[in-house]
Amino acid sequence: MSDMHWFVLISTVAAAVAIAIGIIFPAIAMGKAITQALESLARQPEAEKSITRTLFIGLAMIESLAIYVLVIVLIILFRNPLLEYLLK
Amino acid sequence: MEAASVVFTLGWLRITTTVVTTWGLMLVFGIGCWLATRQLSADNPGLVQTALEGAVQSIEAAIDGVLPGRAELLLPFIGTLWLFVAVANLTGLVPELHSPTADLSTTAALAFLVFLSVHWFGIRSSGVKDYLRHYLTPSPILLPFHVLGEFSRTLALAMRLFGNIMSLEMAALLVLLVAGLLVPVPVLMLHIVEALVQAYIFGMLALIYIAGGMQSHEASENPEATQTDDKKGSTP
Numbered sequence: 001m002s003d004m005h006w007f008v009l010i011s012t013v014a015a016a017v018a019i020a021i022g023i024i025f026p027a028i029a030m031g032k033a034i035t036q037a038l039e040s041l042a043r044q045p046e047a048e049k050s051i052t053r054t055l056f057i058g059l060a061m062i063e064s065l066a067i068y069v070l071v072i073v074l075i076i077l078f079r080n081p082l083l084e085y086l087l088k
Numbered sequence: 089m090e091a092a093s094v095v096f097t098l099g100w101l102r103i104t105t106t107v108v109t110t111w112g113l114m115l116v117f118g119i120g121c122w123l124a125t126r127q128l129s130a131d132n133p134g135l136v137q138t139a140l141e142g143a144v145q146s147i148e149a150a151i152d153g154v155l156p157g158r159a160e161l162l163l164p165f166i167g168t169l170w171l172f173v174a175v176a177n178l179t180g181l182v183p184e185l186h187s188p189t190a191d192l193s194t195t196a197a198l199a200f201l202v203f204l205s206v207h208w209f210g211i212r213s214s215g216v217k218d219y220l221r222h223y224l225t226p227s228p229i230l231l232p233f234h235v236l237g238e239f240s241r242t243l244a245l246a247m248r249l250f251g252n253i254m255s256l257e258m259a260a261l262l263v264l265l266v267a268g269l270l271v272p273v274p275v276l277m278l279h280i281v282e283a284l285v286q287a288y289i290f291g292m293l294a295l296i297y298i299a300g301g302m303q304s305h306e307a308s309e310n311p312e313a314t315q316t317d318d319k320k321g322s323t324p
Binding site for chain 2: 049050053056057060061063064067068070071
């Protein structure tokens with residue numbers, strides 16, 4: 001197979017593996033955060049407002065990790081800067 | 089990740105669809121506010137006035153929950169962020185239009201505004217000296233981390249909004265490629281929810297960063313509050 005074939009194959013596999021692994025851990029972290037928030041919500045329903053607010057912020061922070069993975073994967077797939085070495 | 093298409097060029101400056109859509113939104117906001125506030129009355133408020141008052145009051149209550157007593161100072165900035173980001177995110181649902189926030193340039197500009205306003209409101213509320221001192225607390229060794237955190241959280245703010253909105257639009261497009269006409273509708277419904285949630289999160293994070301900057305002087309006065317402030321100002 002030519003270099004180009006390898007490049008396409010490896011970037012596709014790398015993108016799929018990266019997004020798969022990169023989603024697992026933020027998902028676990030989000031699950032933990034939501035579990036804790038629900039528990040404390042059941043214990044103290046009157047603190048709903050601040051719990052919800054903090055939960056949203058925390059989820060946004062965790063989510064940005066998954067977004068970083070997505071951005072990296074999109075760069076690999078659509079705008080790989082290393083491609084120009086191959087095309088030279 | 090296709091770049092926004094160029095509408096026309098102004099000398100060496102290329103005006104993209106993102107900029108034109110943003111101008112359109114500004115026009116809509118400007119004209120809408122002008123029309124809505126033409127006939128305000130305290131005695132018999134109309135339908136529009138009541139709706140707007142409800143929106144402003146809920147924004148005010150949200151700010152008051154984070155920074156009690158400072159809602160009046162922050163309402164213009166945070167309220168504008170919230171409304172603009174929400175409407176800009178929802179623009180992607182209109183056919184032929186793209187969300188301005190699906191462009192990294194727009195979100196970077198918004199995040200830069202937040203970055204500047206953190207220092208502006210912080211210095212305004214506690215003075216330059218006290219504000220700069222909070223970078224040296226609890227110990228001067230942590231100064232590089234404070235500075236690094238300022239930049240990384242600004243970057244994260246821009247990347248989060250951009251990544252979410254762009255991936256939403258892209259997801260709808262990809263679903264349309266592999267499936268039929270009506271299949272992307274649930275994805276578009278998800279778009280509505282996600283657009284509003286992301287707008288809320290963007291404004292809320294901006295509010296919390298500003299609150300962290302404003303409370304820095306109160307923290308140095310009573311050390312007990314330092315811990316909670318550090319948590320609020322922590323970086324993603």
